[in-house]
Amino acid sequence: MRKQLIGLLWVSILIGAASTALAQNPLTADEAETLVTNSTNSKKVIKVIQDRGVGFTVSRNYIENLKRKGVKENVLAALCVAATGPLSKDQLIVLLKSGMPDESLAALVKNRRLTFKPSDDDLDEFRGLGAGDQLATALQNSQWIIETLSNRKLIPGTAAAAHPGPYQDSAGSKVDPPVPVYHPSPQYTKEARQARISGNVSMNIVVNEKGEVTDATVVRGLGYGLDESALRAVKSWKFKPARRDGTPIAAKVTVEVSFVLDAQDLPGIQQ
Numbered sequence: 001m002r003k004q005l006i007g008l009l010w011v012s013i014l015i016g017a018a019s020t021a022l023a024q025n026p027l028t029a030d031e032a033e034t035l036v037t038n039s040t041n042s043k044k045v046i047k048v049i050q051d052r053g054v055g056f057t058v059s060r061n062y063i064e065n066l067k068r069k070g071v072k073e074n075v076l077a078a079l080c081v082a083a084t085g086p087l088s089k090d091q092l093i094v095l096l097k098s099g100m101p102d103e104s105l106a107a108l109v110k111n112r113r114l115t116f117k118p119s120d121d122d123l124d125e126f127r128g129l130g131a132g133d134q135l136a137t138a139l140q141n142s143q144w145i146i147e148t149l150s151n152r153k154l155i156p157g158t159a160a161a162a163h164p165g166p167y168q169d170s171a172g173s174k175v176d177p178p179v180p181v182y183h184p185s186p187q188y189t190k191e192a193r194q195a196r197i198s199g200n201v202s203m204n205i206v207v208n209e210k211g212e213v214t215d216a217t218v219v220r221g222l223g224y225g226l227d228e229s230a231l232r233a234v235k236s237w238k239f240k241p242a243r244r245d246g247t248p249i250a251a252k253v254t255v256e257v258s259f260v261l262d263a264q265d266l267p268g269i270q271q
Contacts, residue, residue: 045075053084060090074098084199089122174244182236186259199258205254209250210248
C-alpha cells in the first residue's frame with residue numbers, strides 16, 4: 001500500500017510538472033514507468049509524455065516490461081512517438097497495433113528513419129498488422145541508422161540504438177554492417193550550450209575495409225559549431241568493417257550523433 005501511494009504521489013508530481021519549467025527535462029525511464037503504471041487516466045499520461053518527451057531508448061525489453069504490467073497500447077505508442085532517434089522494429093509493431101494511421105506512420109518513418117533494414121518477412125509481418133502501401137513504401141525507401149551515439153560518456157560496447165543485424169543485398173549475398181568499436185564523444189560548443197541547442201547530427205560516412213572512416217558528410221545538422229564537432233569525432237572512430245559473405249568490404253552508411261544538454265544547462269532545473 002505504501003509503495004502504491006508513493007507511486008500515485010509521483011504521478012501527481014509528474015502530471016503537475018508538465019506545465020512547469022521541469023517539463024523542459026525529458027522523462028527518464030524510471031519516471032515514465034512510474035507514470036504509465038500508476039495512472040488510469042491515459043489522456044493525461046499521454047499529454048505528459050507529449051509535453052516532456054523521453055530521454056531514453058524505448059527498447060524491446062522496456063516495452064515488454066510495461067506490457068506485462070498492463071500498460072495500454074496507446075500509451076506505449078505515445079512513448080515510441082516521443083522517443084528520439086531512429087525507429088526500431090519493436091517500436092513500429094507497437095505503433096501499428098495502436099492503430100496509428102498509415103500516412104502518419106509513413107511520415108514518422110521518413111523523419112526518424114530506422115535502426116534496421118526491413119526484410120521481405122518484416123514487410124509481410126507489418127502488412128499483417130495493418131500496414132498500407134504508404135508505410136510499406138516508406139520502409140523500403142528509408143535510410144537505416146547503424147548507430148546513434150551521444151556526447152555524454154558511454155559505457156564501452158553500448159549505444160543509444162541497437163546494432164542492425166545482417167541482411168541480404170540485391171545479389172543475395174549476406175552483408176554484415178560495420179560496427180563501431182572506438183567512438184570518442186564529440187564536445188559541446190560554448191555557443192550551442194548558451195543557446196541550449198540539442199538534437200541529432202546525421203552524417204553519411206564511408207568505412208573502408210580496415211574499419212577506418214575515409215569520408216564523412218553532414219546531411220542534417222544543428223549549427224552552432226556542433227556539426228563540425230560531430231565530424232571531428234566521427235572521423236576518429238574505428239569500426240569492425242562491414243563484411244560480405246565474411247569478406248571485409250568498404251561501406252557507406254548513415255550515423256547520428258546526439259547532443260544532449262545536462263540538467264544544469266536547462267532553465268528551472270536545480271541539481
